[in-house]
Amino acid sequence: MSDTETTFKLETDSALVQEYKYGFVSDVEADQLPKGLNEDIIRAISAKKKEPEWMTEWRLKAYRRWQKKDYPKWAKVEYPPVDFQDIRYYSAPKMNPKEGGEIDPELARTFEKLGIPIEERNHLAGVAVDAVFDSMSIATTHREMLAEKGIIFCSMSEALQQHPELVRKYLGSVVPPGDNFYAALNSAVFSDGSFCFIPKGVRCPVELSTYFRINAKDTGQFERTLIVAEEGAYVSYIEGCTAPQRDNNQLHAAVVELIAMEGAEIKYSTVQNWYAGDENGQGGIYNFVTKRGHCRGANSKISWTQVEVGAAITWKYPSVILEGDNSVGEFYSVAFTNKKMQADTGTKMIHIGKNTSSTIISKGISAGESVNSYRGMVRILPSALNARNHTCCDSMLIGDKCFANTYPVIEAETSTAIIEHEATTSKISEEQLFYVQSRGIDEESATSLIVNGFCRDVFKELPMEFSVEAIKLLELKLEHSVG
């Protein structure tokens, strides 16, 4: 990779580049819409994506609802108001390999550098990748092999053209367009994301993965992902994200919807490493995301695993609606914040069906001057007989200028439910540090080792390759936080 390294233009040339090695900008010719948001822009996005008429209408309806919504202020994060007219809502690479053209070599190099295989190869053969660059999906691998099994794995734009009836049936059925401020915005302007459809009884043989890359300046990324697992199907989906290092903030407002029918299982893993801004809180991505799964059928299961180590501000609550009897919801999360990062993240488990159960394991690590909050809700409706929940959220503090908050809400409306909730906040244990150091390991490595152990319950839920990546990533982030 070293020979290609110099061809990338680095916007900043400081030591920070070392720390955030994905902070480069790729010089790719882009097809962009002007900044600003109005009905014409939405029509233009829809036209660029050659969408059916109903989709354009759907977007416009969402836009009108968004205009009536209040700017959300309840999260424990502080930032200047976002100027929604100063954002570019569409920016796509000009050369589109999916429409018969060649892939821009610069783009190919970008994904190579990010370690994402967009051409099928033996390395990481067990993963099918959809690569999204700004507003467009530029490559999706392993499609033929998947198609043989009846699995649809493509970008949202392609899905709208090739499988409009499926998209129409499921889009917005878990996160309605008017759900919240950012979901409404996303519904109006969403660009690309992945569409996965696993038919009845099929176990997806590879991990499906989408890699999101923000590149263009002043652009927002509004991805939309929809995963449907029919009766008895299984899929494991991985999502990764990075962005260049810039002085101004960029907005990422995604919506992810998961639907699991009877006996189906969806495992959704995220490693989020958006650029987080510098020491002074300058720059970084605003990550305002709505993720929700719906266990629609009996005996279904949805599992969220997230490793959040980037973004200036994170506002994200992957949730599960447990409607089918005996359905299972899981949420495993590691949220690491340092410098001036702010994370307000957690989950909602809504129990509707009988014998539903949910598990929440959340590990927050705050360092530097960051604010790290867990916000979660467990709601047991009267119909959720014998519902069961176990929640464990632990926070670790590194340094004396960081904040850790925990805001759980538990509502129990049936006497047959059993709910356990526990949370702790503490400094990294001095005894443990002393013990490890007394064995000849320096403080930084000792801290890293202990933090790793602290996050183990979550990391072990990640697919193997990802787990290794996540551990490395956390080590890298910790390097500059100790001492």
Added chain:
Amino acid sequence: MTTAQLSAESAFIPGFDESSLPANGNQPALLQAKRAAAFAQYREVPAPTARDDEWRRTDPASFPFERFVPAAALGPLEEAPTPGPWDSEFDVVVSVSDAGFHIKDNAGVLGGDKLVVETLADAAIHHSELVERYLQGPARVKQPRKFSSLGDAFWNFGLFIYAPARSVFTRGVLIRYHHTRSGQAVLPRLLAVVGEQAELTIAEYYESPETAELLAISTREFYAGKGAVLRAASLQEWGARTFHIGEDWARAERDARVEWVTLLLGGLVSKMMVTCDVSEPNANAYLSGLFFANDNQHVDQRTLQLHSSPNTYSNLLYKGAVKDHGHSIYQGIIDASPGAIKVDAYQMNNNLILSEGARADSLPGLEIDADDLKCSHGATFGNLDPNQLFYLQSRGLTKGVARQLLVMAFFEEVIARVPHEFMRERVREDVRRKCGDSV
């Protein structure tokens, strides 16, 4: 509920405006000034609405304020009221009723420089320095709050209790509130100061007839000086048509210890707030709560364990049961201020849901701005353990008795923290009665 609806814009809670302020003319200047300051603040603060986090689950508009008229200031009773069954257990007994109040000295401790139990009006003359320093004093963190200010401005019976340095009153003071007149709002105000190295026990008991529709807005302030021990227990047994809003504050200085038990069994709607600031190193707080909401009872409690100083300890245990259409809400916050290191804080909320239709909510929160500390909380929900029920039944107990026994066992951990045996017995009786045959 037509014209006098509560809204955030209105400066006044219906029924509590300039015209209903207690006659102030013959009161000491100090109290007049304090009331005026409180009223100014009360007028400033917007009324809470169901959109506020704290009031989301208990709509302030569900209190029919407009149906109540603030009770007139209470004067001393000419004759001693009929003694209560527990009176002999205490050094001093204060009886408060619609007709007036009476202070009875069982142990000859009042007068001189021993224990002080007198009205705030008297205290403002005899102990003006203490009243000046502590009334609406430093325990009032996280201000302003609408109902605290309201209580400060409108109280109709104010009591001052002071245990001087190094005095010990383990039997302590009993305050009995017995109100019967429908349509009145009673506003008891209590200020208790425990001097350096002193020890004091305070018990409070609230009751009203089942049929009387009352509104109670109580405000308490407790101060435990350096090395002092304060034990406080309040048993709320209002009748089924009483509304209660409580705003309570405590502050523990260096090496002090506060043991505080809140027993909520009566009333229709109760909205209570308890704040305890362990404000200096080595201060300790043990906060306990017991609540049981059955029929249509609604109990909403909020606790704040404030660690504003390093090397402080707090331990909270709130246990509750809901039955029938009862609804309980527990909101707890542990707040460690910046620099509050070596803090150990614990918060536990256990809930029993005894029948379908009942509901329990719990919002245990942590807000931590310091690094070298240990804070944890836990919350549990569930019904009685079927294995335990089966075991007891296999030993020949009926299902009803077995259930009652297990509920009693569940609460015993909190009941054991109540300082007086007769009060413990009374709570056990209440719990047994509330369990009834139908559990």
